[in-house]
Amino acid sequence: MTAKQRAARAKFKAVVKEASKLRKKNPKLTQAQAVKQAWAISYSRERKGKKLGEYHKDTKSHNVNIRVVSGWKKGETHLIEKNESKVPGKKNVRVTRATKNSLYRKPGTFRNFSTIAGLFDTTVIKDIDQLKKQYFQLAKKYHPDAGGTTAQFQNLQAEYEKLLNSLLKGSNLSQDQKDNELVIDKAIRDVIDALINIEDINIELIGKWLWISGNTYPVRQSLKSAGLIFIKKEGKPYWVYKGVESAGRGKAAMEDIKRKYGVFEIKAPTTKKIGLIPKVNKTKLKYGLKRLTKALNKRPI
Template identity: 35%
Template sequence: MSYKYFDIDKIVSSDDLKKQYRTLALKLHPDKGGNAEQFKEMGNEYESLFKAFGNIFKTKEGKTYTKETGESVYKFKDIIDNIIKYDIDIDIIGQWVWVGGNTYPIKEILKSLGFSFARGKKKWYYNGNGYKKRSYKHLSYDEIKNYYGCENIKKSEDLKIC
């Protein structure tokens, strides 16, 4: 099957798929000046690719492994589609979504999407895989970004690697 929006040759894990989805969502989202029909087509492609890559993950060394998660294709799409229209900073660190900037006006929206607030980091975070902290180690936000790698979506159009 050929894909109009996704570069299948660059996808080996769910992380790669999600990165491409975020990039395309910035370009095609109707609230960002994109076309609603193209956005819907892209979403359908994402759903079909998620079935193939949704449980494949990469280690920080780049090796892939398979792990069953409770994450659904619709939850991630819903989160990105709901927060991308606001003038906030969105960082993707591994499987986590971190949100910062002027989030006070949308805090109830973030809560309803499943985000929690990290007081020490002054940012909202989301991890749909039911994360439970297993150590007493406290990492700063910059240490987390350096350890897992970070993709930053800043405001409306910028897409950068942290």
């Protein structure tokens, strides 16, 4: 082994060790993310004493080493993101982050749903997002505060939960991830129930932020006290609930945010009455958002 090879091996081991430390500090990091950060730290330490133009001499071995540490074996298929280069000898599948998010957020297929469905039109439901959209539309029809009866709304809730469980059973998520999806779902439904009387409300879950737009002026104080903040983006007003803090997301273009994180939108049909949020619903909204934050922080996206 030459001196250059020994130096490269020592550097490689140091990066692996640094990546291990980073993952201990932040368990949410994937192995690939930790290794990339470790290489960045390694390069920054080496910059002292180097001349301009010499910093990227090891780019080729750097890329190879990342893939070795990530556990990718020859011949395996793996996903590469937009700015990553292809790996020789492997079946490379290019994928964007939005696609990864949708793969995680829309698990499963229906099984025996014809025996469950009564109120829902399952012929147009292909994933969890479409199920939630239809639930919101039906809730505006059958909720006691919107002209329906308690019995009708209870039937809607029961049918929805059966369909949701049917979707999750067909997914490749772990049991903890399935349980967490149910917590997220319950929290979102509590938010919907709290806003059920408001005309033309749009609710979008983009990544880990909840964006509420439309006719929010009558309930602006209630939304503010529940923890939402007001943002005006591209001339359109939004009330935003940050499930997790992000420095740049509030400044980015809306279409770029949706493309990057994926979006789940529920749009309320027009109703005849405009109401303020009752006191009991304010409490439901506040605690629903708190539970939503905890559950979203457990998501890997």
